[in-house]
Amino acid sequence: MNTPFHEGELRAQALAGVSSSGNGIRAFMPDQHRDFFAALPFVLMGTIDADGRPRARVLSGKPGFIDSPDPATLRIAVDDSGMQAGQVLGLLGLDFATRRRNRVNGVVRSAGGGALLIDVRESFGNCPQHIVLRDVHAVAAVPAVVREFDGLGECAMIARAETFFIATSGGAHGVDISHRGGPMGFVRIEGDTLIVPDFGGNRFFNTLGNLLLDPRAALLFIDDASGAVLELEGRVEIVWEDGPAAPGQGGGRHWRFTTERGRITHGALALRWTRRQ
Numbered sequence: 001m002n003t004p005f006h007e008g009e010l011r012a013q014a015l016a017g018v019s020s021s022g023n024g025i026r027a028f029m030p031d032q033h034r035d036f037f038a039a040l041p042f043v044l045m046g047t048i049d050a051d052g053r054p055r056a057r058v059l060s061g062k063p064g065f066i067d068s069p070d071p072a073t074l075r076i077a078v079d080d081s082g083m084q085a086g087q088v089l090g091l092l093g094l095d096f097a098t099r100r101r102n103r104v105n106g107v108v109r110s111a112g113g114g115a116l117l118i119d120v121r122e123s124f125g126n127c128p129q130h131i132v133l134r135d136v137h138a139v140a141a142v143p144a145v146v147r148e149f150d151g152l153g154e155c156a157m158i159a160r161a162e163t164f165f166i167a168t169s170g171g172a173h174g175v176d177i178s179h180r181g182g183p184m185g186f187v188r189i190e191g192d193t194l195i196v197p198d199f200g201g202n203r204f205f206n207t208l209g210n211l212l213l214d215p216r217a218a219l220l221f222i223d224d225a226s227g228a229v230l231e232l233e234g235r236v237e238i239v240w241e242d243g244p245a246a247p248g249q250g251g252g253r254h255w256r257f258t259t260e261r262g263r264i265t266h267g268a269l270a271l272r273w274t275r276r277q
Contacts, residue, residue, distance in 0.1 A: 004122070006173040009209030015240050016253065020203040025124040027072075033102045033123055034068035037093050041065075041136060041271060043076065044220070046090035046167030046177030047083065056167035056177055056220035058229060060269050062138075066093075074104055074118040083111040088174040089118065092165065096273060097135055099128035105174055121174075127202050130181035130247070132162045133276040134224065141270040152192040152259040154230050157223055160184055162275075167218040168210035168236075176206045182247050194219070197245030198238075198253040208255070211236050217257060227269035234259040 003010070004022040013019055029037075037043070042060040049055055059065075065077040074091070083089070091104040105122040158164075162184050167177045180196065188195040198208070211217065215237070221230040237256045245252030 005204070006170050006209065006213075008170055008173070008211075008213040009205050011212055012205035012209040013203065016203075016205065016208075016244070018203045018205075020205075022204065025122055025204075027121065027123070029068055029071050029074070029104065029120055029123040031071075033104075033125070034071065036095070036100060036102055037066045037068060037074065037104075039063050040093050040095065041138065042269065044092040044094065044165050044177050044179075046092075046169075046175045046218075048088065048169050048175050052169065052171075052214070053216050053233060054167040054169045054175055054218045055233075056165050056218040056231060058165075058220060058222065058269065060271060072120050073109075074106065074120060076116045076118070077114060078116050079114055081111050081116045083108050083116060085110050090167070090174065090176045091118075092177045092179060094131070094179060096131065096133060099131040099133065101126045101128070101131065101179060105176065126179070129201060130199055131179070132181055134273040135276065136271055136273050139227070139270050139272055142267040144265050144267045146263060146265045148261070148263045150261050152189070152194075152232070153262050154221075154264055155189055157221055157228070157230055157264075158187055158189060158194065161187060161221050163222070165220045166207055167220070168207050168214070169216070170210040170213050173210070173213070176210055178207045186247065192259045194232075194257040194259070196255050196257060197247075198255060199247060200244040208238055211238060211255070219257065222269065222273075224273035224275070226266065227271055228264060228266045229268035230262065230264045232257070232259050232262045234261075
C-alpha cells in the first residue's frame with residue numbers, strides 16, 4: 001500500500017488505534033499555501049545538528065521575507081541560516097490571528113547570498129485545534145542576549161505558556177516541527193521534566209512517530225510580551241494511555257520530556273503577540 005507515512009508514524013497510529021490515508025500531503029505547494037507563507041512575519045524551522053540532534057528555531061522578517069518562486073520551491077531571506085545544501089528541514093507557518101497553520105518539509109538547495117532556497121518534498125495543512133487567537137505587531141529590534149544552562153530553566157515562562165513547538169527527527173526520514181497548544185498550565189513541570197498531554201489532532205502522528213524512532217527532541221517557547229525565545233534539548237518518553245488527553249482534564253496519552261540543556265535569547269524577536277479576549 002502506498003503511504004506518505006514512515007514506519008514510526010504507522011506504528012504510532014496503530015498504538016493510538018487510529019489510521020490516516022494522508023490525504024492532503026502533496027509533493028508541491030498549492031497556491032494558497034504559497035500566498036500564506038509570503039504573508040507571514042515569522043516561521044518555525046526544525047533542523048538536525050551534526051550529531052543528529054533535532055533543533056527548533058524561529059526565523060523572522062517583514063512579510064514577504066518568505067516567497068515561493070514556483071510550487072516546488074520556497075525561499076527565505078536570511079543573512080546566515082547556518083544551513084548547507086543537502087540538509088533536510090521542516091517548516092511550520094502559523095498565523096495566530098486566523099488559526100491557520102501549514103507545513104513544508106524539504107531539502108536545502110542552496111544557502112548563502114542572503115537567501116535560503118528550499119526544495120519542497122512535502123506540503124500539507126494542519127487543523128486549527130488548540131491554537132490560541134493572538135494578534136502580532138512589530139517593534140523596534142534590540143540587541144540579543146543569550147544565556148545557556150544545563151537542565152531546565154525559565155520555569156515561569158514555561159508555566160504560563162499556551163503554545164510551544166517541538167522538533168523531532170525520523171532519522172533518514174527527515175525532520176519535523178510541530179505546534180502544541182492548550183490552556184495555560186497545560187505543560188506541567190516536575191524537576192527537569194515536562195509532562196505534556198497529547199491532545200487529539202490530525203491523526204498523522206508525525207511527532208510521536210519520529211519519537212518512536214529517535215527519542216531526542218527540541219522544544220521552543222516564545223514569550224509573547226518580550227520576544228524572548230527559549231530552546232530546550234532533551235529526550236521524550238511516550239506514555240500510551242488509552243485515548244488522547246482532553247484539554248483541562250487529566251489522564252489520556254501524554255509524553256515526558258526530560259531536559260538536558262537549554263538556551264534563552266532575550267531580544268530574539270522584534271515581534272510581540274497580544275492574546276484576543
